[in-house]
Amino acid sequence: MSMTPPITLKNLSFAWPSGERALAHVDGTFPSGRTGLIGANGSGKSTLLKLIAGQLRPTSGTAEANAPLGYLPQTLALEQDTTVAQLLGIHRVLAAIEAIESGSVDPADFDAVGANWDVEARVRAELAPLGFDGLDLGRGIATLSGGETMLLAVLGLRLADSPITLLDEPTNNLDRPTRELLYDMVRTWKGTLVVVSHDIELLELMEHTVELHDGELSVFGGPFSAYREQLETEQQAAQQAARTAQASLKVEKRQRVEAETKLARAKRQGRAVQLSGGMPKILANHLRQKSEANAGKMRSNLDGKVDSAQARLDDADQRVRQVEHINIELADPLLPSGKQVAMLGSADRQFIIQGAERVGLVGPNGSGKTTLLKAMLAGVDAGPSLGGKLFLDRIGYLPQRLDGLDEELSAMDNVAAVAPKATANHVRNMLARLLLRGSSADRPLAVLSGGERFRVYLATLLLAEPAAQLLILDEPTNNLDMDSVRQLGEALGAYKGALLVVSHDQHFLSQLDLDYLLEVGPHGSLVKSYPNPA
Numbered sequence: 001m002s003m004t005p006p007i008t009l010k011n012l013s014f015a016w017p018s019g020e021r022a023l024a025h026v027d028g029t030f031p032s033g034r035t036g037l038i039g040a041n042g043s044g045k046s047t048l049l050k051l052i053a054g055q056l057r058p059t060s061g062t063a064e065a066n067a068p069l070g071y072l073p074q075t076l077a078l079e080q081d082t083t084v085a086q087l088l089g090i091h092r093v094l095a096a097i098e099a100i101e102s103g104s105v106d107p108a109d110f111d112a113v114g115a116n117w118d119v120e121a122r123v124r125a126e127l128a129p130l131g132f133d134g135l136d137l138g139r140g141i142a143t144l145s146g147g148e149t150m151l152l153a154v155l156g157l158r159l160a161d162s163p164i165t166l167l168d169e170p171t172n173n174l175d176r177p178t179r180e181l182l183y184d185m186v187r188t189w190k191g192t193l194v195v196v197s198h199d200i201e202l203l204e205l206m207e208h209t210v211e212l213h214d215g216e217l218s219v220f221g222g223p224f225s226a227y228r229e230q231l232e233t234e235q236q237a238a239q240q241a242a243r244t245a246q247a248s249l250k251v252e253k254r255q256r257v258e259a260e261t262k263l264a265r266a267k268r269q270g271r272a273v274q275l276s277g278g279m280p281k282i283l284a285n286h287l288r289q290k291s292e293a294n295a296g297k298m299r300s301n302l303d304g305k306v307d308s309a310q311a312r313l314d315d316a317d318q319r320v321r322q323v324e325h326i327n328i329e330l331a332d333p334l335l336p337s338g339k340q341v342a343m344l345g346s347a348d349r350q351f352i353i354q355g356a357e358r359v360g361l362v363g364p365n366g367s368g369k370t371t372l373l374k375a376m377l378a379g380v381d382a383g384p385s386l387g388g389k390l391f392l393d394r395i396g397y398l399p400q401r402l403d404g405l406d407e408e409l410s411a412m413d414n415v416a417a418v419a420p421k422a423t424a425n426h427v428r429n430m431l432a433r434l435l436l437r438g439s440s441a442d443r444p445l446a447v448l449s450g451g452e453r454f455r456v457y458l459a460t461l462l463l464a465e466p467a468a469q470l471l472i473l474d475e476p477t478n479n480l481d482m483d484s485v486r487q488l489g490e491a492l493g494a495y496k497g498a499l500l501v502v503s504h505d506q507h508f509l510s511q512l513d514l515d516y517l518l519e520v521g522p523h524g525s526l527v528k529s530y531p532n533p534a
Contacts, residue, residue, distance in 0.1 A: 004066050005029035006164050006192040007052055009217065011061035014051060016447060020439040022047045025061070028210070028217030034186065034193045036206035036224060041451030041481045042435065043212050045196045046074050049166045052194075067163035067192075072153055074168040074196075074450045074479060085137040087149070088156040093119050094137065126155060130181055146173030146400050146475065147365030147504075151182060158185055164192045169450060171199040172478040173400060175365045175504045198481050200224055213321075238319035245313035252309045256302045327433045328458075331467035333394065333497040341470050341498040342376065344388040344518055346526040351518060353470075358499040360509050363520030369502045370400055370474055372520070377472070385523055396461035396468035400475045400502070402453050407446040411436055411456040414445055419463040430459050435484075450479025458488075470498040477505045486511070 007030035014023045023044050039045050050056040051063040053071035085091035096104075096112035097119075120137070127135055130151060141149045150173055157165050171179055179201070186193065186205050194210075197203055203224035211218045211227065220227040335341075337355040344351050344361075353359055361369050368386055376388040377397060405414045415427045422430075431441045434455040440448070445456060454476070461468060471492075477485045489511030492499065503509055519527045 006032055006066055007194070008064050008066075009048075009061070010064075012048075012051065012058055012063050013060045014047060014056060015059045016439075016443055018439050018442060020443070021059075023051075024215050026212075026215060026217060028219070030192070030194055030210060031208050031219065032192050033207040034189065034205065035195070035208040035210055036203040037194055037196045037210050037212065038198075038203065038224070038227070039212035039481075041479070041484055042440070042449055044215075044449075045212055046168055046449045048212060049073075049168050049194070049196060053166055065164050069164035069166060070157040070160050070162035071165075072157055072167045072170060074172075082141050083137070084135060084139050084141065084144075084152060087141055087152045088123060088137070089160050090116075090119050090123055090137075090156075123159065126159065130155065145366045145370060147175055147178050150174060151178055151365075154182060154185060158189065161190065165189070165194070167193065167195045167197075169197055169479055170195065171197060171202055172450075173365070173475055173504070175363075178365050179504075198479075198485075200482075234319075235321060238316060241319070242313065242316035245309065245316045249306070249309040249313050252302070252306045256306055259302055328430075328462060328491045330462065330491060330495040330497075333467040333469040335469040335497050339469075340391045342388060342390050342392075342500065344372070344376075344526060346386055349526060351526060351528055353498055353500065356496055356498050357515045358512055359501070360512070360514045360517045361500060361502045361520070362504075362509075362517055367520040369520055373397075373472055373474055373500075373502065386520070386526070390470070392469050394464070394466060394469045396464055396471045398454075398457055398461060398471070398473045398476055400478070402450075402457055402478075405445055405457065405460070408444055410444055411441045411448065411452075411459070414456055415459045415463060418460045419465065421465060422463055427459075427463065430463055431455070434459055451481065451484060454479055468497060470500065471495065472500045474502045475504070476501065477503060477508050 009026050009028050012023060012026040013021065015021045026048075037045055037048070047056065048063075049071065050073075051058055052065060053069060055071070055073070083091065085094055092112050093114075093116050096109040097117065099106070099109045100113065123137075124133075127133065132148075132152070141152075144152070150170060154167065154170050157167070170182060174182060179199070183202065183205060186195070186202065195202065195206065203209070206223045209220040209222065209224055209227040211220065220230055335356050339355055341353040341355070341357070344353070361372070363369055372386055372388055376390050377395070379390075406417070409417070411431055412424070412427055415431065416422065416424070419427065428441060431437070436452060436455050436459075440452065445453060448456065458476075461471065473492075476488065480488065485505070485508055489508055492512055499512065499514075501509065501512065501514075517529045519529060521527055
């Protein structure tokens with residue numbers, strides 16, 4: 001049995017065309033089994049997976065896998081022309097079987113089928129327990145919900161049975177029951193699995209945790225909780241070391257000042273004795289030279305102690321992690337309390353959002369939540385039994401699939417396109433407050449991480465003038481790390497307009513102080529409730 005690690009990184013570096021480095025001289029290995037790859041938004045996790053999968057070429061160094069691999073990209077939901085069969089990876093086999101059944105004798109068709117004549121039956125047996133019984137394999141994924149698309153994509157990779165599989169944020173858009181189905185697949189996954197995720201429950205299923213932090217890979221044995229416990233212990237020690245080093249530096253600086261005071265006093269006394277004529281001039285000069293030499297040695301020694309204490313403090317400070325904060329303030333949209341904002345209705349009931357009410361729209365994957373939002377925004381019916389209407393013009397919409405902006409334009413250019421009156425400095429400052437700084441704001445949207453892309457879309461809403469009176473957010477926590485989710489919840493908590501949020505993240509919903517929930521039930525029914533989402 002080979003002991004070669006499934007994935008090995010050697011001096012791996014990657015820079016964007018602008019010259020900005022995304023990764024620099026990264027070394028490390030990924031162990032066999034299930035591994036969670038974690039790190040803050042923008043740390044380079046998705047870029048690293050793309051390098052391992054061969055989607056990007058390293059600027060220098062290597063990212064090597066010792067066996068064939070399968071890869072689920074974070075931007076899967078953007079590929080709308082894909083069919084279910086393609087998503088499952090069986091479209092070529094099905095096409096070859098259909099050609100043979102139509103009379104083809106082309107050897108290439110028989111090679112494509114191989115021993116997989118029963119592939120459709122086997123796949124349907126896998127689909128049924130997941131709630132996809134009778135699903136049309138030629139159906140386009142654009143007609144599926146984001147959660148349904150993600151679950152099918154993961155199933156396709158499991159069916160492929162590659163020795164190594166990379167999954168980038170596989171729980172995006174998944175409701176609770178669907179997440180449980182995904183967790184079950186992960187528990188029984190064969191081969192090496194590397195998962196990028198901010199889903200703690202999924203990370204708890206991992207056998208190893210690898211962190212990408214400040215350009216370095218660190219491997220921890222065990223799931224996320226074991227990593228978190230070890231990190232907290234290390235951080236407590238680092239913080240204590242920083243406090244000790246700070247106190248030591250303070251002492252050394254005080255002793256340096258006290259020594260200078262004594263030296264100055266002794267110099268004045270020696271000068272007074274010399275001026276009084278109580279000491280021969282040659283002796284006074286000798287003592288003065290000796291005193292100055294001793295003072296120089298003392299200063300050098302004290303300066304060395306201060307420098308050493310400062311170096312210890314700098315080293316300790318580097319080990320203490322600082323969490324950057326999304327720092328945004330949403331303008332007051334001046335929404336009258338009696339203003340009707342929107343109507344959401346089913347065949348038997350209608351619900352009115354009025355004034356600055358905060359509403360959560362919830363329901364299982366495929367129930368029609370996103371369809372309803374899009375229909376409302378387009379001013380059309382969502383279906384025979386579920387519909388809605390907007391009564392405002394000043395609306396900000398964050399789509400689930402993060403589509404609608406120009407992928408080839410930079411974050412700066414995309415925001416400037418929807419905020420023509422904003423100066424370049426204003427746009428750049430807004431992006432910086434959303435943690436998109438420097439050249440990151442100048443890279444094409446297509447190469448940004450999921451969390452960075454989200455911030456660009458959010459900036460297009462926040463720079464709207466006049467401010468939106470209704471924010472419609474469809475799964476806004478996708479791809480966000482835990483600190484960013486908390487900070488986004490805090491910012492939206494202070495928003496004075498109306499809020500309509502679709503999310504499967506119950507903790508996030510609990511941050512928003514919602515007035516009520518509207519749950520999409522069977523056959524497009526809507527049910528109003530007031531439970532604490534937490």
